Amino acid sequence: xxxxxxxxxxxxxxxxxxxxxxxxxxxxxxxxxxxxxxxxxxxxxxxxxxxxxxxxxxxxxxxxxxxxxxxxxxxxxxxxxxxxxxxxxxxxxxxxxxxxxxxxxxxxxxxxxxxxxxxxxxxxxxxxxxxxxxxxxxxxxxxxxxxxxxxxxxxxxxxxxxxxxxxxxxxxxxxxxxxxxxxxxxxxxxxxxxxxxxxxxxxxxxxxxxxxxxxxxxxxxxxxxxxxxxxxxxxxxxxxxxxxxxxxxxxxxxxxxxxxxxxxxxxxxxxxxxxxxxxxxxxxxxxxxxxxxxxxxxxxxxxxxxxxxxxxxxxxxxxxxxxxxxxxxxxxxxxxxxxxxxxxxxxxxxxxxxxxxxxxxxxxxxxxxxxxxxxxxxxxxxxxxxxxxxxxxxxxxxxxxxxxxxx
Amino acid sequence: xxxxxxxxxxxxxxxxxxxxxxxxxxxxxxxxxxxxxxxxxxxxxxxxxxxxxxxxxxxxxxxxxxxxxxxxxxxxxxxxxxxxxxxxxxxxxxxxxxxxxxxxxxxxxxxxxxxxxxxxxxxxxxxxxxxxxxxxxxxxxxxxxxxxxxxxxxxxxxxxxxxxxxxxxxxxxxxxxxxxxxxxxxxxxxxxxxxxxxxxxxxxxxxxxxxxxxxxxxxxxxxxxxxxxxxxxxxxxxxxxxxxxxxxxxxxxxxxxxxxxxxxxxxxxxxxxxxxxxxxxxxxxxxxxxxxxxxxxxxxxxxxxxxxxxxxxxxxxxxxxxxxxxxxxxxxxxxxxxxxxxxxxxxxxxxxxx
Numbered sequence: 001x002x003x004x005x006x007x008x009x010x011x012x013x014x015x016x017x018x019x020x021x022x023x024x025x026x027x028x029x030x031x032x033x034x035x036x037x038x039x040x041x042x043x044x045x046x047x048x049x050x051x052x053x054x055x056x057x058x059x060x061x062x063x064x065x066x067x068x069x070x071x072x073x074x075x076x077x078x079x080x081x082x083x084x085x086x087x088x089x090x091x092x093x094x095x096x097x098x099x100x101x102x103x104x105x106x107x108x109x110x111x112x113x114x115x116x117x118x119x120x121x122x123x124x125x126x127x128x129x130x131x132x133x134x135x136x137x138x139x140x141x142x143x144x145x146x147x148x149x150x151x152x153x154x155x156x157x158x159x160x161x162x163x164x165x166x167x168x169x170x171x172x173x174x175x176x177x178x179x180x181x182x183x184x185x186x187x188x189x190x191x192x193x194x195x196x197x198x199x200x201x202x203x204x205x206x207x208x209x210x211x212x213x214x215x216x217x218x219x220x221x222x223x224x225x226x227x228x229x230x231x232x233x234x235x236x237x238x239x240x241x242x243x244x245x246x247x248x249x250x251x252x253x254x255x256x257x258x259x260x261x262x263x264x265x266x267x268x269x270x271x272x273x274x275x276x277x278x279x280x281x282x283x284x285x286x287x288x289x290x291x292x293x294x295x296x297x298x299x300x301x302x303x304x305x306x307x308x309x310x311x312x313x314x315x316x317x318x319x320x321x322x323x324x325x326x327x328x329x330x331x332x333x334x335x336x337x338x339x340x341x342x343x344x345x346x347x348x349x350x351x352x353x354x355x356x357x358x359x360x361x362x363x364x365x366x367x368x369x370x371x372x373x374x375x376x377x378x379x380x381x382x383x384x385x386x387x388x389x390x391x392x393x394x395x396x397x398x399x400x401x402x403x404x405x406x407x
Numbered sequence: 408x409x410x411x412x413x414x415x416x417x418x419x420x421x422x423x424x425x426x427x428x429x430x431x432x433x434x435x436x437x438x439x440x441x442x443x444x445x446x447x448x449x450x451x452x453x454x455x456x457x458x459x460x461x462x463x464x465x466x467x468x469x470x471x472x473x474x475x476x477x478x479x480x481x482x483x484x485x486x487x488x489x490x491x492x493x494x495x496x497x498x499x500x501x502x503x504x505x506x507x508x509x510x511x512x513x514x515x516x517x518x519x520x521x522x523x524x525x526x527x528x529x530x531x532x533x534x535x536x537x538x539x540x541x542x543x544x545x546x547x548x549x550x551x552x553x554x555x556x557x558x559x560x561x562x563x564x565x566x567x568x569x570x571x572x573x574x575x576x577x578x579x580x581x582x583x584x585x586x587x588x589x590x591x592x593x594x595x596x597x598x599x600x601x602x603x604x605x606x607x608x609x610x611x612x613x614x615x616x617x618x619x620x621x622x623x624x625x626x627x628x629x630x631x632x633x634x635x636x637x638x639x640x641x642x643x644x645x646x647x648x649x650x651x652x653x654x655x656x657x658x659x660x661x662x663x664x665x666x667x668x669x670x671x672x673x674x675x676x677x678x679x680x681x682x683x684x685x686x687x688x689x690x691x692x693x694x695x696x697x698x699x700x701x702x703x704x705x706x707x708x709x710x711x712x713x714x715x716x717x718x719x720x721x722x723x724x725x726x727x728x729x730x731x732x733x734x735x736x737x738x739x740x741x742x743x744x745x746x747x748x749x750x751x752x753x754x755x756x757x758x759x760x761x
Binding site: 050051054056057058061120121122125128129134136137140141142143144147200201204205207353354356357360 | 505506509576578582584594595596597599615624627628629630631632633647648649650651652653654656657658659660661662665666667668669670692693694695750751752
């Protein structure tokens with residue numbers, strides 16, 4: 001009972017904290033709310049008319065939603081790169097960042113779930129997937145594995161930080177015996193969610209572009225580059241706008257993680273490109289479409305040729321210690337790396353899987369305004385959730401917010 | 408679907424209504440919604456074929472999202488009539504029924520009866536719907552004679568009419584690929600969307616559809632087992648159980664599956680009222696559908712509509728377990744082959760030449 005009392009008070013306090021703030025904060029939240037409302041309006045149109053309001057067709061049947069879903073699973077998984085050193089290797093430098101990282105994972109996972117639901121033809125019958133009431137095709141369908149992986153990871157990433165925050169909120173020290181096992185599970189689980197998501201595509205013999213043993217490992221490498229890159233950017237913003245102390249050392253250490261992951265990612269990209277273009281087969285057509293276009297259809301060219309140079313530039317900048325340790329250059333590299341991987345892991349991965357189609361048909365895909373509206377709405381939702389989580393945990397961690405149960 | 412997808416068949420279909428807007432100018436819904444016996448105040452996404460106005464559609468969906476709250480209120484209401492109460496009752500039971508694959512024969516019959524009654528309540532017309540199970544000692548197979556096909560597309564016409572496919576997006580299960588002589592089976596350069604007189608000089612034709620694989624990748628990936636392989640080899644879908652994730656579509660190497668991106672529209676007078684639960688009954692938006700070898704016909708001992716409609720005799724269908732069947736004769740006497748056999752899907756659809 002005592003826990004619920006503390007928790008109730010925490011919720012009340014956090015409600016107070018999150019509804020008060022500077023003018024910048026209010027503008028930011030109002031902006032996000034507006035985007036979310038636009039997204040909801042777009043979604044209501046989609047509910048009414050069906051997925052025909054999106055750019056998807058029988059030829060390219062997954063688009064922007066599934067692309068963003070795939071990318072965000074990676075962002076969520078990246079929290080592990082902070083969790084691992086902090087709790088397992090006892091590297092104190094990351095302690096400040098780890099709660100932020102976990103908050104980011106929670107927000108990213110909720111966005112993932114929202115994107116999947118937005119992509120469903122029948123969101124009203126999603127209960128068919130609930131084990132017990134519905135029919136859960138486990139272990140045959142990789143999608144059911146993904147459902148378990150994502151929801152489990154969400155659970156872990158909510159409970160561990162919640163426990164730590166509740167303890168700090170009461171001015172107590174969290175008991176490592178309680179949370180360390182959870183941390184260990186979360187480390188493996190994070191690798192799991194991304195690998196399982198890769199297997200979702202990798203296991204389809206119908207789509208040679210995805211049916212490729214490197215897909216899973218490459219998912220991991222790009223995730224561990226893009227996720228911590230986003231965390232660095234977020235930490236930079238938090239440092240700028242709040243009194244929360246994050247040392248340069250912490251940011252630089254995360255920068256090191258990003259650099260290594262980006263290098264590995266680039267090596268794998270080179271390996272993939274070599275395989276596709278040195279001795280091109282019938283199965284290399286999707287890659288040809290992505291990089292050079294097929295039969296005059298070139299919709300993805302501007303995107304991929306933005307992504308590749310940005311990716312290389314960021315990796316080069318991050319590789320040199322001198323450049324990486326200059327915070328401004330670090331932030332810039334992280335930003336362009338994030339964008340590059342969003343393109344490459346998003347529709348640079350999903351859309352070419354469908355082009356050319358099983359019988360060689362090349363039908364292109366362009367997202368519609370409604371689809372983009374829903375997508376932006378979901379991103380705004382993620383940012384909104386993250387802001388609330390981060391604001392509360394920062395207040396607790398900096399000692400401003402404390403439980404005053406027994407007066 | 409793209410606008411240029413103007414298919415040969417649309418010329419032959421009825422009075423060509425499929426490509427025309429109706430007179431009332433209401434593009435989204437349908438003018439026929441005014442003629443319905445009564446407004447329904449409740450309902451679910453169980454849309455059946457009823458073409459609705461936007462308002463009704465939205466109402467239905469909201470109710471569905473609230474998991475039947477609308478139905479409860481209506482069925483408990485003192486003011487609504489017996490018919491709307493019955494309708495609400497049916498909607499309620501349909502919304503929460505289980506997966507057809509796991510139903511007992513009684514449950515299958517019950518849901519079919521509900522669907523027939525619901526259609527009657529909504530439109531005043533009777534349909535016949537079957538829930539016939541697979542017959543024993545039957546395994547359906549299909550053979551396609553490449554030498555004979557001239558690309559007339561009568562099979563496509565017959566398929567669309569038989570299976571109540573959406574006319575507004577011109578959904579077709581069958582694709583006929585027009586290939587150039589001397590280039591072999593070059594699907595990449597083939598045209599599966601031609602609109603000219605056939606047979607075109609210097610070309611040959613090859614049809615694809617769902618191959619009803621013995622080891623279907625689409626079945627494994629479905630997260631809710633809404634699609635499965637029946638005992639007689641047909642790969643079918645429970646339209647009411649499908650959640651619309653389209654994973655099966657990504658998994659199919661043969662382009663055999665179609666999705667209802669919007670509410671399907673079939674003009675009332677063109678609806679084929681001889682239906683099967685797993686076959687040509689009317690679909691709703693947001694679910695998958697596909698060729699079922701016309702389960703409503705094949706399980707009744709008839710040939711699928713495409714086989715019957717083919718003017719050249721290029722299509723052969725039958726029971727693979729019957730040594731006397733034509734399909735067995737073809738398999739034993741012709742040099743048959745299948746497409747993308749290397750994927751291990753074991754299609755039950757063979758090609759051969761004279």
